[in-house]
Amino acid sequence: MFEKIKKDFTTMTWVLIPVAIAINIAIGQIVVLLKLPVFLDSIGTVLVGIVAGPWAGALTGALSNTIWGLFNPDSLPWWPVAFFIGLVAGLCANAGLFKNWWKVILSGFLIALTAAIVSTPISVYLYGGITASGSSFITAYLLQTGQGVLSAVLSTGFLVEPVDKITTAMLAFVIVQGLSKRLVARFPRPENAEVESGNNTTQIIIALVVVVVVVALGFVVRNMLAG
Amino acid sequence: MAFINLNNVTYKYPLTKTPALQNINLQVNEGEFVAIVGPNGAGKSTLCYTLAGFVPHFFKGEISGTVEVAGIDSSKSTLDKWVLNVGLAFQNPFNQISGAKYTVFEEIAFGLENTGVPRDEMKPRVEEAMKLTDISNLADRSPYSLSGGQQQRVALTSILVMRPKLLVLDEPTSQMDPIGTREVFGVIRKMAEGGMTVVMVEHKMEWIANFADRVVALKDGQVLMEGKPNEVLTSELLVENGFGVSRYTSTAREAKKQGLWKKEKLPVTLDEAVEGFKK
Amino acid sequence: MKIEINDLRFIYPTGLEALQGISLIIESGEQVAIVGQNGAGKTTLVRHFNGLLQPTAGSILIGDWDTKITSVAKLASRVGYVFQNPDEQLFSKDVGTEVKFGPRNLGYSKDKTDELVKRALTLTELSDKTETNPYDLSPTWRKMVALASVISMDTPIVIFDEPTTGQDALSIARIAHVIAELRREGKTVVTITHDIDFCAENFERVIALSEGRILLDGVAANIFGQEEVLAQTFVDPPQLTRLGKKLGFKETVRNQEEFLNILRK
């Protein structure tokens, strides 16, 4: 087990992790500027999960939040969520769930479930359920309707996470497919990124269409909630 | 026996159809300074990676023939051991900054820390190497704050400090001004005279002719010709194959056609040109 | 198109005075090379031409447009700018799309765009690589894609930032050919370069900058003759100029033709 994990941590992986963290932060900031209804701050983490396996993905996630904490201290307590995002992304990739666009939706969904579950105890224990995120508006609403804190936070997570994580998984998939095969082959798990059927341009186009649809859906949901 | 021994080496990167190196035979003696010239895509960088052990250990792919440095067969060694004998510095200075260090001094010590050099020995070695390449004044600067030429000096120093037996350099002066280039060539020459073997890819013909012992011309992954610098760099074969030549050579060649250059040998350097054109 | 610079000063937010009063007129159709050591202010100067930087004091006129009140997007129709590193601008999946990006942004008609793209690709010898992904090309060819993607915008002024860095002899010849072709079409070309021999062979006028000021400005032959002044900004004269000087020529020579002419006398 330990030897197998060690194999995923080649020099390429060690050099990739800082770049992936920078990608998380860069894209995360752009999304904030554009006021999109998603976070997209773990694309790099998922990307590492795909080409270098679950443990490299998990490490990227945990470090990413810790370092992001330097500018935005509020993100610090959430590192376990990022850890599990990377881990589950890597597990999905190893199981072949990053090989064509509809499997990627499934991966995104699984990552979303994980994120919702892991973030719940942190939110409840540290913040009494109300965090600094905009989605707490939904939690507050559910709390007012008489739901318990735990179920209110969890339901909010299940409602909000899939849009973000499916988009994230799709974009990570698009980036990996856009890289030259020669480069992908240098990473520990190039087989995780091999497209199963059809050529990869079609896959990229479909994935981008899915991204647009999901984000548009996010807009609609947000506007409905904002009333 | 030669210090570097490439025997019939043919290499293909993974997922490619044509070999990047084809039947390369090359022998280099200890302490020799060999320059490699050739157009882009000739296989110069691949040859550097082969000598430095990255082909095939890092890049994978198919290799045939034998690569031997200091009597060790590359296929029987591993990359982490290989780099103790062979140092590599390449063109893009920015990508050679480790990123793990805050000052130039720490950056240069990085290789020594990795290879377990004791602390007492480390400081004097770093100081000595920085003096050699004339960057002692940059010791406390951040490597990222330097100009491209200064970063290239840091990259070269970071390798020199590890005292490799073979120094492989892939266009290490591309971003330096003429004065810097001359100085760095001087340093490399000095290393070679001290017994370090040097293989260097370079476009600057005038400096090669001034400093190298031998020139190897590569084209399409094959050795086109090799020999004394003046002999190779003034050859018609280079012009026919789209190699760059020094302005002194091309001008003298034209002058020769018009009867204005009387000597048999064409010049590569300024001094040779002055000598030949003097009435 | 004419470029008129009037007592231009620029101070970076860090307090660094990068340009300390530059006045300059570049006439329509002129070919100008800017030389000087790192940090002399070359890139800072040309980034004012298309409004990427705004002067702290002074003004720049591009034709009749003042860069202070004209947007970068609008200035892009008059000033094309090829950045040093092609990887910082290429993003399309194939060369053809990449080259089309600029003219499309400028709102040219489809026919005009197609024609401009075709011309740019022919000029840069990329016609057989239209379908290729730029990242599958060598760095040398990626540079040509970057060149093509700016030339296709058909701007009356074109700026090149260090076009020859990392290029081999064949590629440098290709770039020289592109510049010659732009000259024939009457475009204004401004090039920043370290490659002094390239500068000598392709440019009539040379401007040497040092520490944010103009050190020398004039006809190339005059500039290269002033070896001591050039040394202040760490520029060596071209190889043949140095050779001519050592041989005791009275005139300053720049290229092979001039050199051989004098030799013949």
Place this chain on the structure above:
Amino acid sequence: MHERLSFFVKRDSALHPLNPLTKIVLALGIILVSIFSPWYWTSHVLLLVVIVPLVFIGKVATEYFTSALRLILPAAGFIFFMQAFFQPIGQTVIFNFWFLDITQESLLFAFRIATRITVMISAFTLFLLTTHPSELMSDLTRRGLPPQFAYVIISTLQILPQMQAKAQTIIAAQRSRGLDTESTFFKRIGSVVPLVSPLVFGSLVEVEERAIAIEARGFTSKKAKTSLYEISDRSSDKFIRWGLVIFVIISIVLKLWLS
């Protein structure tokens, strides 16, 4: 993002020469005590009686209070606001808006959570201000942290400003090609691909050369690594560390015992 990613300020204080691990344990100890302590006033006391004096002892007061204004106040203030509005607790309504009530209880709760957040960030900031990242990593590596972790952390801190500079160049390059990055919302969305993709792909393509460069300098060498710097770890350091561990244990025990 800030230009400088190392918060460290070089000063001659009593905190600076402490062993980096001691300073981490100090920060974590403060954070854990504030989370586990059974009394609501613990965080306030920690802030006033422990953190503020330490800031002065460490001679980093100016830097601490500026970062407090820049980082801590916005984060804590926002949390306070969210909690006060959205926590559905308490009966004594002070202010009402739509379905949201601010009650005396929710205000108190909000104050408590905001203070806790302030303590957490402050402890972390204090640690960053007095510890150089290189020193921290050398020390942790010496204690058995794989050296690759040190590489990843420092390299990330250094790569972020580089990426930002690169992003600036890309924006300049694409605007020069007539890309409109400002006018309307849809133009802004349309400009994402030409701006983001050279940034992302460009930095991923560099990974290969950068891996070669560090590998050439013995990154994967199996020899025992050495360090340029010697980092002091005095017996007073050990004393402080164990003291803090005991404090944390006490607060956990109290929490379990009292609840």
